[in-house]
Amino acid sequence: MLTLYSDKLFQLHSDTSELTPQFHANAFLNTDESVPLGVTEDPNAFWASMRVKWTVGRLDANHDSDYPYFSPLQPADSYHIVQGFNGEFSHSGPSRYALDFAAPIGTPVLAAREGIVIDMKEDGTKGGPTPDFAQYANYVAILHTDGTTGEYYHLKHEGVAVTLGQTVQRGQLIGYTGNTGFSSLPHLHFGIYVAKYHGKYVSVPFSFADTSINPPH
Secondary structure: OEEEEOOOOOOOEEOOOOOOOOOOOOOOOOOOOOOOOOOOOOOOOOOOOOOOOOOOOOOOOOOOOOOOEOOOOOOOHHEEEEEOOOOOOOOOOHHHOOOEEOOOOOOOOEEOOOOOEEEEEOOOOOOOOOOOHHOOOEEEEEEEOOOOEEEEEEEEEEEEEEOOOOOOOOOEEEEEEEEEEEEEOOOEEEEEEEEEOOOOOEEEOOOOHHHHHHHOO
């Protein structure tokens, strides 16, 4: 049996009976769950290959557009939005409905909504104004009850204050701002995302409980 392991919250088990099978495995997996993908035709074959794409979140997400999100930086009126929805610098395509808040490195980042930490990275040390720096971004992704994820990017090196699988409450400390990844100044990138097939995702419009900081939709 061929088993694919992940060092995060997922474990995929894969056996296939076709030479070049194509399929979708749509499942939300916890640490002790697996999803069967097929049966091996010849376990003694000389070689085999497989490509797996996955996206953080749930494909069955149904965003609660009326949810009043908590501002991840407090007090909210002390931090300015430097790039809003449809921002020309980088807020297009999947990140169309994301916000960038300018903030000094080390500013506490709070959960905008309660949920479970399903992805994170904090070992990045580089940042710069071009897309090739994106791989170095530190971040936290939190799964919400409606299947969406709240994602917090550009955190500082070793600036994550939560662990994978941890349940967090609205307003709870989850990390500290930085300038890692595709970033030209210290700031927090925040958005609400919905998972799609083939490793893709899209952002969705959202509103804050504090209406003074709501961007135009």
